[in-house]
Amino acid sequence: MSGGLNPGPEAQPSALEANPTSAFSLQPSAFPRLAISNPADLRFGVAPKPLTTLRGMTVGGGIVYPELNFTLPPMLVNETTMPDVRVQYQQIITGALHRAVELETPGLVVEFETLPPMTENPAWGIELTRILLDGMAAAHAKHGLKSVLRITPNDTREMERPPRMRSGQFYEAMLATFDGCAAAGAELLSIESVGGKEVHDEALMMGDLRGVIFGLCVLGVRDMRFLWTQLDQIARKHGVHCAGDTACGFGNTAMVMAEQKMIPRVFAAVVRAVSAVRTLVCYECGAVGPGKDCGYENPILKAITGFPMAMEGKTAACAHLSPLGNIAAASCDTWSNESVQNIKLLGGMAPTCYLEQLIYDCRLMNEALADGRDAALLYRKWMVSSDASRDPQAYVLTPDSAIAIAQSIVSAPDAYNAGKAAALTALRLMRDAHRDGALKLHPREVPYLDRLQNTVEALPAGESKFIDEMMAEVDTTKFVAKDYEIG
Numbered sequence: 001m002s003g004g005l006n007p008g009p010e011a012q013p014s015a016l017e018a019n020p021t022s023a024f025s026l027q028p029s030a031f032p033r034l035a036i037s038n039p040a041d042l043r044f045g046v047a048p049k050p051l052t053t054l055r056g057m058t059v060g061g062g063i064v065y066p067e068l069n070f071t072l073p074p075m076l077v078n079e080t081t082m083p084d085v086r087v088q089y090q091q092i093i094t095g096a097l098h099r100a101v102e103l104e105t106p107g108l109v110v111e112f113e114t115l116p117p118m119t120e121n122p123a124w125g126i127e128l129t130r131i132l133l134d135g136m137a138a139a140h141a142k143h144g145l146k147s148v149l150r151i152t153p154n155d156t157r158e159m160e161r162p163p164r165m166r167s168g169q170f171y172e173a174m175l176a177t178f179d180g181c182a183a184a185g186a187e188l189l190s191i192e193s194v195g196g197k198e199v200h201d202e203a204l205m206m207g208d209l210r211g212v213i214f215g216l217c218v219l220g221v222r223d224m225r226f227l228w229t230q231l232d233q234i235a236r237k238h239g240v241h242c243a244g245d246t247a248c249g250f251g252n253t254a255m256v257m258a259e260q261k262m263i264p265r266v267f268a269a270v271v272r273a274v275s276a277v278r279t280l281v282c283y284e285c286g287a288v289g290p291g292k293d294c295g296y297e298n299p300i301l302k303a304i305t306g307f308p309m310a311m312e313g314k315t316a317a318c319a320h321l322s323p324l325g326n327i328a329a330a331s332c333d334t335w336s337n338e339s340v341q342n343i344k345l346l347g348g349m350a351p352t353c354y355l356e357q358l359i360y361d362c363r364l365m366n367e368a369l370a371d372g373r374d375a376a377l378l379y380r381k382w383m384v385s386s387d388a389s390r391d392p393q394a395y396v397l398t399p400d401s402a403i404a405i406a407q408s409i410v411s412a413p414d415a416y417n418a419g420k421a422a423a424l425t426a427l428r429l430m431r432d433a434h435r436d437g438a439l440k441l442h443p444r445e446v447p448y449l450d451r452l453q454n455t456v457e458a459l460p461a462g463e464s465k466f467i468d469e470m471m472a473e474v475d476t477t478k479f480v481a482k483d484y485e486i487g
Contacts, residue, residue, distance in 0.1 A: 030284040031410055035306025039399035042299060043380050044332050045369045048306035051241065051289055053148040053187055055140060057107040059290050060308030060333045064365045066358035067109035067150070067293060067310050067336040068096055070351040073343050077117040082124060089128050092342050093135035095352040100145060103359045106366075107146040109310070109334050110136065111293070112186070119153045119177050120170070126180035133185045150243055151186035152292070153177040155194045165195055165223055165483040178234050188243040189235055190292045195223020196278070197249050198479035204254055204271070207263060209423065209455045212271055214470045216250060216278045217419030218463065222484045224281035232286035242287040244307075246295030247275035252320065255296070255393060259321055264448045266430055266441065269392040273405050273426035276300040277418045280409065283307060293336035296324060299397050303406035308333035315357050318350070323391035326383040330399065335362055388439070392430045395439045401429050416463035423456045 035048045047060025057065060070092050077085055093110070100108050112132055118125035132149055139145040156170040157163045164171060178189060196219035203211025224245065235242045251272045258268035276297040283289075289307030291298045294316075298309035313328030316338035322328075329335060337354040347353045368379040380399075387394040395401060408425040412418035431449050433439035460466045467486060481487040 031280070031304050034303055034403065034406055034410060036303045037403060037407075039403055040377060042303055042331050042399040042402060043376055044329060044365050045376070047289070047302065047308040047333055049288070049308075050333075051308055053146075055107075055146040055148065057109075057146045057148055059109075062369055063106055064332060064362045064369070065107045065109055065334045066100075066105060066355060066362050067111055067290075067334040068351060068355045068358065069111040069113060069293065069336055069339045070096075070354075071113065071339045071341055072115065073341050077115055077124075085124075086128070086131060088342055089131050090135070091349070092351050093132050095349050096355045097135055097139040097145060097147070099348075099352045099355055100147075100359065101139060101143045103356065105145075105359050105362070107148075108355075109148055109150060109188075109290070109336075111150040111152060111190075111336070112181075113152040113339060114154055114177065116154055116156055116159065119156045120173050122173055122176040122180050125151075125153060125177045126184055129181040129184045129186050148188060149186045150188035150190055151178070151181040152190040152192065153181070155191055158194045158197065162477065162479050163194070163198060163483075164480060166226060175230060175234070178231060179237075182234055182238040182240045187240045188290070189231055189240060190243045190245065191227070191231070192246050192248045192292065192294065193224060193227055194249050195227065195484070196220030199474050200250050201253070202475070202478075204257060204263065207267060209267070209270065209452055210459065210470065211474065212250075213274060213416070213419045213423070213456075213459070214466070214474065216247070216271075216274050217415045218467060218470070218486075219479065219484050220247075220250070220278040221281055221415040224278055225285060228282045228285035228287065231282075235286070242282065242285070244287045244289055244291035244295065244298075244301075244309075245279050245282040246292035247272075247279050247297055248292075248294040250278070251275040251297060252294055255322055255324075256320055258393065259323070264445050265323075266392045266427075266445050266448050267452065269396045269430060270423050270426050270452055272297055272393060273300070273396055273422040274419045276304075276405065277409055277415050277422055280304060281415075290334050293334070294338060296322075296328060296393075296397065299331045299399070299402040300406045300409070302331055303403045304410055310334040310336050312336040312338045315354060315361065318354065322393075324387060324394050324397065327387035327394045327397055329361070329365065330380045330383045330397075331402070332365075335365070389433075390440060392439060392441065392445070395433055396426050396429060401426075404429060414463060416466060420456050420459055424453065427453050427456075 045064040050060035196215035200215030254268035254271040291309040293310035311332035314325035318340040319338035408421035
């Protein structure tokens with residue numbers, strides 16, 4: 001490992017609308033203070049700013065809803081296979097809704113993550129959206145099943161090298177997909193945006209925390225502010241909601257690499273804390289939740305914004321392994337499975353089987369909520385304590401840790417300094433917990449705490465100097481600097 005991680009001897013309204021000239025700093029007027037400052041209030045099923053859907057589901061209003069995410073089995077998606085694709089989605093939604101009715105779920109969030117051809121050809125994504133919505137409308141009319149559709153077009157801008165983040169056929173088709181799906185009735189708009197990955201991917205591989213902060217808190221923040229301003233306009237046009245983004249391509253990539261022992265787990269934990277700075281921007285630009293399920297930074301964002309959040313954990317093992325199986329549910333408002341292929345299992349088709357698991361998990365959380373605050377806190381305690389001491393990536397997401405990191409972010413004057421503050425706070429939390437016996441770290445991980453802290457403390461005080469330094473260090477042929485308002 002090279003770069004920054006070699007252990008040393010010591011080891012609401014859019015913010016742009018409010019201030020259009022400030023394209024990339026955190027806006028003090030957006031979230032000047034935490035929405036949740038007491039760790040006891042950061043818990044599942046309850047959000048200070050709940051979201052009510054058109055069919056009467058109140059997300060964050062005292063009930064945890066299952067959120068089903070699915071994809072196709074291995075197959076090509078093209079004009080020839082589209083008839084089969086349509087049948088696949090009809091079968092998925094029919095089977096899932098039938099089981100939801102049988103298990104008497106109080107409501108269901110359905111997430112449709114498009115595949116690249118469905119975003120490159122907006123008509124395909126829009127048609128499949130209508131198929132899902134038709135099935136959901138029929139289940140509501142016949143059985144009274146409340147449901148809402150989240151549409152998540154994949155960010156196809158990275159399919160061009162270097163990516164063109166603000167123009168071109170991929171960008172235009174992506175926005176057309178959002179617009180058409182919102183017009184069709186998709187009520188929640190989300191995306192796993194990729195701005196900054198051009199630098200961040202290499203920074204992860206090299207263990208370079210400077211590059212991580214540049215990718216997330218400079219490039220990523222600027223792209224988020226641009227993109228989510230466009231999505232906010234689409235949502236307002238159609239009377240739907242911007243839900244939220246996720247640093248999946250950043251924080252989850254780090255998590256998977258740490259799971260494979262390619263990078264230290266403490267490094268991945270710091271990346272997770274810093275990623276919250278980037279994802280926060282969508283809420284500054286008008287998103288109102290529920291935040292996207294694969295954003296494990298969402299507990300931090302819930303503390304800052306008060307908006308409801310989707311989470312995933314043990315039920316996401318179909319998509320990736322993680323050390324966050326239980327603690328992820330501690331503050332969730334919808335509980336998701338990530339994405340499961342439409343394949344046959346012994347119990348039935350995989351999406352239906354995973355929905356059943358989600359429903360039973362949600363039943364248990366909702367029973368705890370119904371028994372009162374103390375019961376819910378006790379159940380939350382078990383979910384947190386079962387994971388927190390075993391991995392630093394879990395420890396930084398305990399309610400106390402999430403609020404501490406959240407406070408460091410809102411106290412910072414801009415996104416760059418918020419990233420530094422989040423990193424230093426996460427390092428302090430891990431160091432203190434390890435010292436006190438509350439967090440187990442492998443001996444080889446411990447030296448990285450000091451090394452990472454030294455890296456952050458050596459960063460320039462201001463963003464402009466940091467940008468000058470990084471532009472001299474990174475491969476500038478991998479991104480279009482003007483798309484990030486640099487140069």
